[in-house]
Structure formats: C-alpha cells, structure tokens
Amino acid sequence: MPKVIFLPHEELCPDGAVVEAQTGDTILDIALKNGIGVEHACEKSCACVTCHLIVREGFDSLEESDELEDDMLDKAWGLEPESRLGCQACISDEDLVVEIPKYTVNLASEQH
Numbered sequence: 001m002p003k004v005i006f007l008p009h010e011e012l013c014p015d016g017a018v019v020e021a022q023t024g025d026t027i028l029d030i031a032l033k034n035g036i037g038v039e040h041a042c043e044k045s046c047a048c049v050t051c052h053l054i055v056r057e058g059f060d061s062l063e064e065s066d067e068l069e070d071d072m073l074d075k076a077w078g079l080e081p082e083s084r085l086g087c088q089a090c091i092s093d094e095d096l097v098v099e100i101p102k103y104t105v106n107l108a109s110e111q112h
Contacts, residue, residue, distance in 0.1 A: 009100040028086030044087040051086035052076040054099040061094035
C-alpha cells in the first residue's frame with residue numbers, strides 16, 4: 001500500500017504526516033480523510049486551484065495532467081514543474097512526498 005508523506009505546513013499540518021493510501025485515490029481525498037484540511041473550493045471538479053500541491057517525490061508515478069488541469073494550474077500561486085491539483089492527481093503504487101504551498105488562490109473568496 002503506497003504512503004503519502006505530507007511535509008509540514010504551518011497551519012494545516014504543522015508536524016507533517018505519513019499516511020497510507022489506496023491506489024486510485026486522489027491526493028486531496030487522502031489529505032481530507034486524514035484531517036489535513038486542504039482547501040477545495042470547487043468541490044473537486046477541477047474548476048479552481050485551491051487544492052494546488054507540489055509533489056516533491058514520486059511525481060513521475062502519477063498519470064499525466066490533462067489540458068483542463070494544466071490550464072487551471074497556470075493560475076496557481078507558486079507554480080512549479082511538479083505542481084498538481086490534489087483533486088486530479090490519483091495515487092499509483094509508489095510513495096509520494098507532497099508539499100502544501102503556503103498560499104493558495106481562492107478566486108471565489110477574493111471577489112468581494
């Protein structure tokens with residue numbers, strides 16, 4: 001069973017976490033099941049970038065992102081080559097090391 005290692009995040013996961021995952025689950029679902037409150041303003045429909053994550057290890061084991069995810073990621077704060085939307089990145093059979101960026105872009109809450 002693959003593991004997902006979440007690196008420490010000041011607010012969401014101060015000590016980091018190592019959790020077991022099922023192949024086929026998304027990184028976002030694994031985070032939420034384990035009490036790591038990664039934002040997901042569009043309810044996992046690939047319509048925002050609030051669940052932007054950076055896969056520090058194991059990135060190549062993920063299926064490639066599609067055009068819609070790539071278009072959304074262009075709007076993410078701190079975009080890196082290993083960036084993915086947590087709602088779209090499905091876990092394969094390899095362990096992952098994931099960083100939750102310090103900031104997120106939530107267009108829904110920023111349009112007051």
